[in-house]
Amino acid sequence: MSMVMPKMNYLAEPKGLWSWIVTYDHKRIGLLYLAAITLFFAIAGFLAILIRTELLYPGQDIMDANTYNQVFTLHGAIMIFLFIIPSIPAALGNFVLPLMIGAKDVAFPKLNLASWYIYVFGSIFAIYSILASAVDTGWTFYTPYSTTTGTAVISMTLGAFILGFSSIFTGINFIVTVHKMRAPGMTWYKLPLMIWALYATALIQVMATPVLAITLLLLVLERWLGVGIFDPALGGDPVLYQHFFWFYSHPAVYIMILPALGIISELIATFSHKKIFGYKFIAYSSLAIAFTSFLVWAHHMFTSGQSELAAMIFSFITFFVGVPTGIKIFNWLLTMYKAQIDLRTPMVYALSFIFLFTIGGLTGIFLGALSVDIHLHDTYFIVAHFHYVMMGGTVIAFLGGLHFWWPKMFGKLYNETAGRIGAAIIFVGFNMTFLPQFVLGSQGMPRRYWTYVDAYQPLHAFSSYGSFILGLGFILVFVYLMHSLIWGRQAPKNIWGSLTMEWETTSPPHPHNFEEDKVLQHGPYDYDKVLIDRDEALTDYGYDTTTGEPGEHRESVAKE
Amino acid sequence: MENEGTVWLPPANSTIAEDVDGLFYWILDTSIIIFAIVILLMAVFTWRYRRRGKDTLTPAKDHNNFLEALWTIIPTGLIMVAFFWGFSGYMKMRVMPLEGTEIKVTGQKWFWSYQYEEGANLTNDFAVPVNKPVTLTMSSADVIHSFYVPNFRIKMDVLPNRYTKVWFEPTHEGVFDVFCTEYCGQAHSEMVGKVHVLSEENYAAWIDSVSRFGEDLPPAELGEILYVKKACVTCHSLDGSIVQGPSFLGAWERDIQLTDGTTAIMDENYLRESIINPRAKIHVGYQPVMPTYQGQLKDYELDGLIAFIKQVKQQTGQ
Numbered sequence: 096m097s098m099v100m101p102k103m104n105y106l107a108e109p110k111g112l113w114s115w116i117v118t119y120d121h122k123r124i125g126l127l128y129l130a131a132i133t134l135f136f137a138i139a140g141f142l143a144i145l146i147r148t149e150l151l152y153p154g155q156d157i158m159d160a161n162t163y164n165q166v167f168t169l170h171g172a173i174m175i176f177l178f179i180i181p182s183i184p185a186a187l188g189n190f191v192l193p194l195m196i197g198a199k200d201v202a203f204p205k206l207n208l209a210s211w212y213i214y215v216f217g218s219i220f221a222i223y224s225i226l227a228s229a230v231d232t233g234w235t236f237y238t239p240y241s242t243t244t245g246t247a248v249i250s251m252t253l254g255a256f257i258l259g260f261s262s263i264f265t266g267i268n269f270i271v272t273v274h275k276m277r278a279p280g281m282t283w284y285k286l287p288l289m290i291w292a293l294y295a296t297a298l299i300q301v302m303a304t305p306v307l308a309i310t311l312l313l314l315v316l317e318r319w320l321g322v323g324i325f326d327p328a329l330g331g332d333p334v335l336y337q338h339f340f341w342f343y344s345h346p347a348v349y350i351m352i353l354p355a356l357g358i359i360s361e362l363i364a365t366f367s368h369k370k371i372f373g374y375k376f377i378a379y380s381s382l383a384i385a386f387t388s389f390l391v392w393a394h395h396m397f398t399s400g401q402s403e404l405a406a407m408i409f410s411f412i413t414f415f416v417g418v419p420t421g422i423k424i425f426n427w428l429l430t431m432y433k434a435q436i437d438l439r440t441p442m443v444y445a446l447s448f449i450f451l452f453t454i455g456g457l458t459g460i461f462l463g464a465l466s467v468d469i470h471l472h473d474t475y476f477i478v479a480h481f482h483y484v485m486m487g488g489t490v491i492a493f494l495g496g497l498h499f500w501w502p503k504m505f506g507k508l509y510n511e512t513a514g515r516i517g518a519a520i521i522f523v524g525f526n527m528t529f530l531p532q533f534v535l536g537s538q539g540m541p542r543r544y545w546t547y548v549d550a551y552q553p554l555h556a557f558s559s560y561g562s563f564i565l566g567l568g569f570i571l572v573f574v575y576l577m578h579s580l581i582w583g584r585q586a587p588k589n590i591w592g593s594l595t596m597e598w599e600t601t602s603p604p605h606p607h608n609f610e611e612d613k614v615l616q617h618g619p620y621d622y623d624k625v626l627i628d629r630d631e632a633l634t635d636y637g638y639d640t641t642t643g644e645p646g647e648h649r650e651s652v653a654k655e
Numbered sequence: 656m657e658n659e660g661t662v663w664l665p666p667a668n669s670t671i672a673e674d675v676d677g678l679f680y681w682i683l684d685t686s687i688i689i690f691a692i693v694i695l696l697m698a699v700f701t702w703r704y705r706r707r708g709k710d711t712l713t714p715a716k717d718h719n720n721f722l723e724a725l726w727t728i729i730p731t732g733l734i735m736v737a738f739f740w741g742f743s744g745y746m747k748m749r750v751m752p753l754e755g756t757e758i759k760v761t762g763q764k765w766f767w768s769y770q771y772e773e774g775a776n777l778t779n780d781f782a783v784p785v786n787k788p789v790t791l792t793m794s795s796a797d798v799i800h801s802f803y804v805p806n807f808r809i810k811m812d813v814l815p816n817r818y819t820k821v822w823f824e825p826t827h828e829g830v831f832d833v834f835c836t837e838y839c840g841q842a843h844s845e846m847v848g849k850v851h852v853l854s855e856e857n858y859a860a861w862i863d864s865v866s867r868f869g870e871d872l873p874p875a876e877l878g879e880i881l882y883v884k885k886a887c888v889t890c891h892s893l894d895g896s897i898v899q900g901p902s903f904l905g906a907w908e909r910d911i912q913l914t915d916g917t918t919a920i921m922d923e924n925y926l927r928e929s930i931i932n933p934r935a936k937i938h939v940g941y942q943p944v945m946p947t948y949q950g951q952l953k954d955y956e957l958d959g960l961i962a963f964i965k966q967v968k969q970q971t972g973q
């Protein structure tokens with residue numbers, strides 16, 4: 096029995112470029128997002144390599160200080176606003192959310208398409224305003240430094256706000272869809288944890304983004320009416336800007352990480368083939384994190400001259416973000432106990448995530464502790480910490496999710512061996528790049544430095560070499576994924592034997608997701624009751640059913 | 656007292672550093688233990704429960720309130736230790752000593768200046784006595800900077816329109832790096848100074864000499880020293896190359912094109928105005944980034960600089 100591509104699928108129907116440009120199909124919109132964020136990730140990643148190359152030695156290596164400052168600004172702004180924030184919710188989330196709850200689409204398909212266009216417009220606007228006025232402020236745009244670069248703060252905040260609007264659209268869509276369009280029988284506690292995470296994320300998006308609008312309004316008032324708000328020359332308070340900035344951007348950090356936690360829950364359950372441990376604890380910990388995320392912004396400002404009382408309160412609350420995060424990690428570990436662990440590429444990413452994200456989380460404790468933070472603030476320790484969380488966390492989870500849903504999205508299987516090697520190279524390269532940066536930082540190396548005192552050189556060089564390996568890893572992943580689109584084998588409905596609903600439709604899915612109306616048959620993690628017979632499908636692909644390893648599969652791919 | 660740096664931390668050279676390091680290592684050790692537990696469990700389970708054949712049903716055990724309580728309560732307890740320890744250390748940093756040396760610090764693109772009560776006025780490098788508390792009252796002349804001495808474990812933002820304070824008591828003699836840690840533009844990474852910690856006698860002699868420094872030197876010689884000490888060197892070269900500002904080579908008595916369309920001649924008055932009030936006249940082709948030296952140079956020091964700039968012309972004119 097050999098599988099063929101289902102005739103009626105969303106990739107093939109309807110036809111023509113125009114049908115993609117005006118599509119209301121959440122799956123296609125997800126792919127549009129996927130294409131856009133991949134492009135931005137490649138650009139910002141390339142900038143990162145430039146940064147690391149410049150830092151190989153003190154003094155000028157490949158660019159002068161001004162260029163360097165613009166490059167790291169562009170790297171940060173693109174990665175944060177154009178890549179990470181939309182990566183999981185807008186690209187993967189758009190694709191899987193309706194499928195996972197058995198819906199035909201999101202609640203407001205037109206709004207969904209609008210969000211993509213707003214995102215593209217906002218991205219172009221933001222990049223243009225950075226390039227046009229050669230912005231070199233870092234992605235945080237702190238006043239008053241940023242006000243010396245002409246009107247760039249206003250246009251950058253406007254850019255972030257436009258992008259934020261696209262997040263709000265996606266957020267509203269997800270909230271309403273989850274409330275109104277779940278398949279019959281799918282109660283809240285039968286929702287996959289990915290949905291809980293996306294739901295919590297959507298709440299933050301809708302509530303936090305308006306703060307950007309307020310900031311924007313204040314900036315405009317100051318600039319055009321001369322009301323002193325942030326600019327010390329007008330009697331304003333530059334630190335106030337930092338409060339506004341972080342009041343949005345700290346919750347935004349959780350917009351970036353919460354959906355990643357959702358993906359990991361799915362991967363751990365599916366590839367452990369076991370009922371997830373502590374379902375309710377994981378679900379509620381997402382909401383707890385979303386809630387606390389609004390109350391910790393000033394922990395970015397412990398050295399800004401804020402009052403000691405404020406510092407104490409913010410330090411105290413900050414520590415409590417750690418608890419729900421720890422709860423999730425231990426629940427995942429316990430899920431793996433007495434399980435049946437299948438170490439496929441997505442699972443390799445999930446384990447890699449636990450390793451890296453635990454480091455990211457634990458190093459956060461150093462920064463929450465006031466006296467230690469004074470020493471570490473604005474050093475490479477911070478740089479390492481947030482890369483462990485954002486990249487070791489979100490990007491690794493994103494890749495795990497991408498490899499998990501790839502067969503569903505495109506109906507194609509990628510080369511499993513290449514997948515694992517790619518995951519391993521990225522893991523090694525990542526640690527080589529960022530582990531030394533913790534030491535650099537605790538030794539006192541400040542961030543955003545174009546040059547540095549000689550003592551830091553060996554660790555900087557090591558970190559740079561690591562980043563080159565990391566870059567190669569990403570290129571490899573890109574190459575074999577593209578390869579699979581053309582030469583990959585046809586994927587069955589449920590290659591992983593997963594119990595969530597998106598695996599009950601064809602790969603790739605029907606334009607309306609499911610051919611029939613869905614009714615919930617079993618919970619998303621009922622691996623104690625339900626067994627999907629996927630062995631036949633697997634044998635057909637040359638998988639050895641006793642070891643779960645890919646067998647002649649690769650050769651037969653080569654023959655084709 | 657321990658004064659060697661470790662892999663993790665630079666040498667601890669102030670009274671508060673030990674407490675900070677203690678907490679740092681406590682968190683590090685605790686984290687390593689927690690991390691080891693997580694990774695060990697993960698590795699053991701991945702190996703022990705690996706998939707060995709066809710899919711089968713797996714046990715339904717999916718919650719355990721005792722375990723959930725355990726891994727909620729233990730971490731909460733641990734972070735409370737970190738919180739209180741960190742807060743108490745922070746309060747020690749924030750309560751200013753009542754006595755000791757007081758220095759006024761100004762951060763400016765892209766150098767630090769230090770104004771002593773004794774009258775001395777220094778740029779980038781400054782000195783303090785060992786084992787005596789020092790209080791810095793800081794403000795910025797332009798954007799936000801941040802004053803950081805890794806070996807002292809202190810850091811404080813330096814803001815325009817507002818004073819912030821930081822204090823330390825050095826415990827060892829030596830020379831330590833001062834970094835700016837709040838991004839402030841092009842030469843942010845070169846906004847690096849040194850703090851010299853001197854013994855009590857050396858400090859007394861030093862402060863005496865810098866307070867009256869240069870009065871007895873020939874003006875041009877004093878100017879040459881100030882050219883480096885006052886950071887003119889970061890922006891003005893002596894060999895004709897253009898850094899941020901025009902080179903001093905052959906500058907004397909040259910015609911200068913100004914952005915307002917007029918011309919000026921580089922004479923004593925133009926020089927003086929350029930240094931005291933640099934925004935008044937801007938040389939065509941340059942950004943108005945030169946900081947003002949108003950209040951930072953005494954009259955005889957200005958004379959010295961002027962004499963020196965004159966001489967850059969003479970030397971090369973030969």
Ligand SMILES: [Cu+2]
Nearest residue numbers: 800835839846
């Ligand atoms: Cu600075």
